[in-house]
Each structure stands twice: as C-alpha cells, then as structure tokens.
Amino acid sequence: MAEELSAQVCVVGGGPAGLTLGLELARRGTRVVVVEQSGHFNRSFRGESVSPDSVWLLDQLGLLDQLRGSFLEMRRMEITDGGRTVLTADFSTFPYPHPYPVELPQPALLTVLAEEGARHEGFTLLRRATAVELLRDGDTVTGVRCSGPDGPVDIHAALTVAADGRFSKVREMSGLSYTKIPLDRDVVWLKLPFPEEWDDTTYRVRIKGEHHGLFIPTHPDDVRVGFNIPKGGLKALRAEGIGALHRRLDELAPELSDAVRAEIRGWSDTSMLDIFTTLVPEWSMPGLLLIGDSAHTLSPILGQGVNHAIIDAVTLAPMIAPVLGDGPADHAALMPVLRDFQQRREGSIARSRGLQLRQERMFALSGTMAVAGRRALYRLVDRSPALKQKILAGAYFQLQEPLTAPGRPADRPTPTKAGV
Numbered sequence: 568m569a570e571e572l573s574a575q576v577c578v579v580g581g582g583p584a585g586l587t588l589g590l591e592l593a594r595r596g597t598r599v600v601v602v603e604q605s606g607h608f609n610r611s612f613r614g615e616s617v618s619p620d621s622v623w624l625l626d627q628l629g630l631l632d633q634l635r636g637s638f639l640e641m642r643r644m645e646i647t648d649g650g651r652t653v654l655t656a657d658f659s660t661f662p663y664p665h666p667y668p669v670e671l672p673q674p675a676l677l678t679v680l681a682e683e684g685a686r687h688e689g690f691t692l693l694r695r696a697t698a699v700e701l702l703r704d705g706d707t708v709t710g711v712r713c714s715g716p717d718g719p720v721d722i723h724a725a726l727t728v729a730a731d732g733r734f735s736k737v738r739e740m741s742g743l744s745y746t747k748i749p750l751d752r753d754v755v756w757l758k759l760p761f762p763e764e765w766d767d768t769t770y771r772v773r774i775k776g777e778h779h780g781l782f783i784p785t786h787p788d789d790v791r792v793g794f795n796i797p798k799g800g801l802k803a804l805r806a807e808g809i810g811a812l813h814r815r816l817d818e819l820a821p822e823l824s825d826a827v828r829a830e831i832r833g834w835s836d837t838s839m840l841d842i843f844t845t846l847v848p849e850w851s852m853p854g855l856l857l858i859g860d861s862a863h864t865l866s867p868i869l870g871q872g873v874n875h876a877i878i879d880a881v882t883l884a885p886m887i888a889p890v891l892g893d894g895p896a897d898h899a900a901l902m903p904v905l906r907d908f909q910q911r912r913e914g915s916i917a918r919s920r921g922l923q924l925r926q927e928r929m930f931a932l933s934g935t936m937a938v939a940g941r942r943a944l945y946r947l948v949d950r951s952p953a954l955k956q957k958i959l960a961g962a963y964f965q966l967q968e969p970l971t972a973p974g975r976p977a978d979r980p981t982p983t984k985a986g987v
C-alpha cells in the first residue's frame with residue numbers, strides 16, 4: 568500500500584526552480600510538497616552562474632545576505648580571440664541595482680532555499696523520493712506517485728509542477744509534446760585549482776579558430792573550464808587519449824598546462840554536457856505545469872539556466888497562490904492562470920535563447936575571412952559601451968530598472984518587464 572499525502576501543490580524536483588517555488592508558495596500560506604530524488608544537494612557540474620537579475624531577486628526575497636560568503640561577485644568579462652583581447656566588459660559601468668553576476672555553487676543556494684522553506688508550516692521536502700507515475704482522473708493530473716526510501720508515496724495535489732530538469736520524466740509521462748533541438752557542439756567541463764596569476768572576478772572566454780573555452784571562477788578557489796567539442800564528439804576525443812584533451816586546453820590557456828596535467832588524469836575528472844535547447848509549445852495541461860529546464864532547456868552561455876529557473880518560480884507563486892483554495896481543485900480557474908504564466912515568461916526566455924544561439928554561431932565560425940569578421944565585430948562592440956550594454960541586457964537586465972542617476976541607487980524598482 569502506498570503512503571498517502573495531500574497538498575495544494577506538489578513540486579517534482581528540488582533544484583533552483585522547484586525549491587524557489589516551494590519556498591515562495593509556503594510563504595504565501597500554500598501547502599506544498601517538494602519531492603527530490605537525491606538525498607543531498609551536491610552537484611559538481613551544474614549551473615552556478617547567477618545572473619544580475621536573479622541576484623536582485625534573491626535580494627528581494629531576503630536570501631542574499633544568508634548567501635554572502637558562498638559566492639564570488641564577478642566584475643568583468645574578457646574575450647580573447649587568437650590570443651588578443653577583442654572585447655572586455657566592466658559590469659560596474661552598468662547602471663542597475665545589482666550589476667554583477669555571481670558564481671554561487673548550487674549546494675549553497677539549495678541549502679538556503681530548503682532551510683528557509685522548512686521555517687514554514689506548509690512546506691515539506693521529501694528527499695530520496697522519485698516521481699515514477701502521474702496520478703490522473705481522466706485527462707486531469709491529480710498528483711504523483713513516488714518511489715520513496717520506505718516504499719511508494721502517493722501525493723495528491725490540485726497542481727503538480729514539474730521542475731525536474733532538462734531530462735524531465737514528468738514531461739515525458741504527461742504526454743505534453745516537445746522538440747529537442749541539438750546545438751552543433753557539446754561542452755566538456757572540468758575543474759582546476761584557481762591559477763594564482765588570474766584575478767577571480769573576471770569571466771574569461773578564449774577563442775582560437777573554431778575552438779572556444781569558458782574559464783569561470785568557482786567559489787571558493789577553483790576555476791570551471793568548459794570547452795567545445797563537435798556534437799557527439801566525446802567518443803572520438805576519448806579514443807585519442809587524455810593527452811588530446813590536455814593539448815586542446817594548451818591551445819586556449821597555455822598557462823594552465825601544468826595544472827591540467829596534474830589534475831585531469833582521466834575522463835572521470837571531466838563531465839560532458841550534451842548541449843540542446845527544448846521547445847515546449849504548451850507548458851500546462853489540467854493539473855500540471857512545467858517550469859525551469861523542463862519547460863525550456865537552455866545552453867550554458869551567459870549562465871541563463873539558473874536565472875530563468877528562479878524567475879519562473881518567483882513569477883509563478885503570486886499568480887497561483889490566490890487561485891488555490893483549500894477545497895477541490897478548480898481547474899477552470901487555474902488553467903487560464905497557467906497559460907498566462909507561460910505567456911509572461913516565453914518572451915524573456917526567447918530573448919536569452921536568441922542571444923545564446925547568436926553567440927554560439929560566432930564561437931563556431933571558422934575560415935580566415937569569417938574569423939577576421941568575428942574579431943572585427945567584437946572590436947566594434949568593444950568600442951561602444953551602449954552597444955555592449957544593450958547586448959548583455961538581453962541576458963542580464965530583463966527585470967531590473969536602470970538606476971535614476973549614475974552611482975545612486977534608485978528606490979526599490981518594481982519588477983515589471985518579465986511579469987514578476
């Protein structure tokens with residue numbers, strides 16, 4: 568016999584989207600159960616880049632102070648192409664309340680969200696519980712069956728929210744259609760001790776020909792390195808041996824050569840990220856909604872996955888909390904709200920996706936003329952602070968209103984652009 572639980576909302580997945588939603592609902596007095604298949608929050612290669620807009624949101628939610636000491640504030644971005652710097656961005660020149668992205672390991676973020684949630688009576692986090700089946704009444708989803716540490720648990724809820732990530736099982740079980748669009752290249756991630764000669768407040772993007780690498784300072788004292796390989800190219804790279812990986816990195820960052828050989832001794836020291844985006848035409852059906860990566864998987868460029876996961880949750884909670892009564896679910900009232908949520912969020916996600924795809928195409932250019940054109944374009948952007956800001960605004964500043972006067976914080980801005 569399955570154990571029976573009931574809640575107004577059941578959230579599947581205790582990642583950034585699911586836990587932020589759980590907390591924001593519980594704060595509004597909604598009874599919510601978050602089910603998470605893992606027993607811990609340790610994730611060594613997951614989104615750790617939090618965009619300025621999400622930093623601002625975490626501040627608005629009263630969580631930023633608790634997270635201080637767990638993140639690195641990033642001040643600059645530097646792109647080099649063929650060994651020469653072609654573009655730099657100094658985030659301090661952007662006139663927003665929170666102009667800086669931060670590098671915040673997910674375990675720290677998720678721990679704070681879970682601890683904050685646990686302060687509220689209506690919040691339950693079930694760990695080591697995996698959603699294995701949707702409960703249904705005709706075409707309506709009425710909850711999920713989980714396989715828990717002590718056996719099956721049925722969670723009955725007016726609304727089930729799938730926040731179970733890029734390979735969402737709930738999306739699969741729901742029958743909601745989606746298209747997975749593979750990008751041309753995948754990324755191999757690895758971690759190295761932070762090099763002494765670098766400052767840990769700069770994002771470094773190194774391009775050479777059609778190869779590029781991202782070098783991202785990682786709290787407390789590492790650097791995450793992500794470099795591109797052709798789609799499905801890991802097998803070929805592995806066949807060449809680990810020396811081939813060392814040589815690939817030498818091309819991009821010769822100063823890391825010793826560290827790469829000392830730290831990366833085998834393929835188990837790396838993690839491959841299959842890069843794709845997912846288009847889901849309908850995020851909802853009666854009783855069910857997709858958010859975060861399960862609704863819109865993005866590529867890692869400019870760290871947008873965590874950003875949109877948090878914005879989804881913060882947008883959604885105030886929309887649904889008033890519609891969820893304590894009695895039986897009113898799907899006629901809920902469905903328009905779920906559709907409205909998707910409409911509010913889609914434009915913002917499309918802007919980030921467009922920026923990522925354009926950037927990925929730039930990285931992938933090959934041939935003398937195309938590479939020369941790319942460098943010229945980067946240099947052109949570098950000369951125009953206004954253009955730089957406009958381009959980055961698509962990823963970094965969709966929520967925050969600019970400050971009224973340079974260097975003077977405006978009153979707390981009212982978030983409007985993404986519908987929060």
Ligand SMILES: Cc1cc2nc3c(=O)[nH]c(=O)nc-3n(C[C@H](O)[C@H](O)[C@H](O)COP(=O)(O)OP(=O)(O)OC[C@H]3O[C@@H](n4cnc5c(N)ncnc54)[C@H](O)[C@@H]3O)c2cc1C
Nearest residue numbers: 580582583584604614697698731732859860870871872873
């Ligand atoms: C290797 C890697 C590197 C990445 N790098 C970056 C980056 O540099 N910058 C960036 O912004 N983003 C990056 N991302 C993406 C980023 O991690 C995601 O966009 C972000 O975490 C999405 O949050 P989410 O809450 O929607 O999903 P997730 O963080 O994926 O959380 C989903 C949660 O659901 C749980 N779950 C899954 N299935 C079930 C189930 N059936 N039952 C119960 N629980 C379940 C999982 O255990 C997980 O905790 C990376 C992702 C990967 C995999």
